[in-house]
Amino acid sequence: MRLDQDVRTLTAELVDIASESGNEKPLADAVEAALTRLGHLTVDRDGSNVVARTHLGRPERVVVAGHLDTVPIAGNVPSRIDGDRLYGCGTTDMKSGVAVQLKLALLTEPNRDLTLVFYDCEEVEAARNGLGMLVREHPDWVRGDFAVLMEPTDGEIEGGCQGTMRAEVRTTGVRAHSARSWLGVNAVHRAAEILNRLLAYEPRKPVVDGLAYHEGLNAVRIDGGHAGNVIPDECVVTVNYRFAPDRTEAEAAGFLAEFFAGFDVRITDSAPGARPGLDHPIASAFAAIVGGPPQAKVAWTDVARFSALGVPAVNYGPGNPEVAHKRDEYVELAKIVEAERVMTSWLT
């Protein structure tokens, strides 16, 4: 794989090396070989995860990350060009981003030290995620002052991400035969107050590092009752709280405990949000080059994995998120060129 070719043909070449989740090795081999050949980068590898770094002694380090895997191929490999678009599995999510990363590897004198992270298994269950593994096992490889994850954002900056927490909010009662319901206490009826509070919930919309977030608190499941003639003695409302990155997980749990005061609240799972860090000079410079107002990322994304290392992070990539995972997935060729221009300008 030659890195000095046009970023658009490089994208096509990456698409044509199939790399469904769990089968990234051929592509990781090609990436590692191409990076090693350049000579000015330290290249580390663990499994199908490859990390390349400059060591120029710059005061700041920028991390640019992307995943090598794709969802299952659906008759859409090899890639094909049709007009202004490149079609094929992974064109938008996210081999066009990976192509831009590889072009950045050619910069021998970037204005900040540069870390390029290529990881596996992003499209499958979180436990297999390669970036998560690197953060846990090789934190020194992926540390930096600011990170850009080149997931498809249609060429806009999506900053940070919101955290997510699930909790079971529980009522109890006293079981009885429904023919003599007054001998029991109906736990489902008692859940009315939980739902009333959810209906009255007013979401916070805090501005964090210049970006406006939008929280959410919702019942995602409710379950109570045993049989058609029994007064239920338990009802469980599972709620999902999406919280802005100005709150820690502990603060989010405290909010839920207070919001559902009087009920039994059990946190069942949780993931922290990530601050966008756009108030940092490195990030401001990046935003100025991209142009247009950055958007807050409300969904949880892999950028939050950098939070564990205290690294602010944003999503920015040439792909169109609306066609990701679709059979007719495509990327606009001009967007790849534009992303390369933005990233190169920012780092030189």
Added chain:
Amino acid sequence: MRLDQDVRTLTAELVDIASESGNEKPLADAVEAALTRLGHLTVDRDGSNVVARTHLGRPERVVVAGHLDTVPIAGNVPSRIDGDRLYGCGTTDMKSGVAVQLKLALLTEPNRDLTLVFYDCEEVEAARNGLGMLVREHPDWVRGDFAVLMEPTDGEIEGGCQGTMRAEVRTTGVRAHSARSWLGVNAVHRAAEILNRLLAYEPRKPVVDGLAYHEGLNAVRIDGGHAGNVIPDECVVTVNYRFAPDRTEAEAAGFLAEFFAGFDVRITDSAPGARPGLDHPIASAFAAIVGGPPQAKVAWTDVARFSALGVPAVNYGPGNPEVAHKRDEYVELAKIVEAERVMTSWLT
């Protein structure tokens, strides 16, 4: 089986002829043979269901019914006497009642025409119930002006029974990812109003034919939601309405439609109540002999099967309902004698 023996020893003999549900044939054979030998009764049979009738041309006909089957034997057959009690499977539920029925068969000149119904499969699923079969297939065998079902009531009259109706009350919404919950509409939150109405529900307690009933309306199940990150687009509250016998099933359905106005209400199953008919002269005479205030039956019972024929009915039997279906099931011997006295006095 000799019917001229003491009602207590007759009960013991009935207990000792095992008759778990589905295996009533030996007992039905013995009952049919004993009744046929008497000569003054018409005896009809279908399967293990036996019906014996007088044809004296009386202006009124009384039906006395009981089931021949028991729950599974649990090391408690044959019967044994201990002090004032007869122990064994079916002693209370309801071979003591059946023994009283058989003693009534000896009355050659009852003051009302008499129908004695012995049926199978009361302790198992409703579809197999012998009384239900007789009402459907042989209504002429079981018709009358008033019926007594000799289920265990501890020697009190339990009049009529309440109806039962189940309905699904449904909300709908718009599915969305919980990270952007404002793009969806949460069907579980919308169910708050259903639960609020249930919490505010005030039960009717109407007096019907002199007995005070007590209605009930309860959620017996609630179910909504798909996954931990999806805004639910449907929530179903299953409610059970227990209604007094002054309401028909149609009226009960109308009440539910009005109570849950604005929601999708679907009736899923229903069984009518039964009026106690205690304002009828036959019934008043019966209540006077039993003494003590009759109680309204709030649970659904087989007496409601007579409602399909327009026959008011009550439960009255010598057994103690609290020990039914228990391993140490028993009946007090004096209660059997008392029940025989009441029934005989009433019918002569």
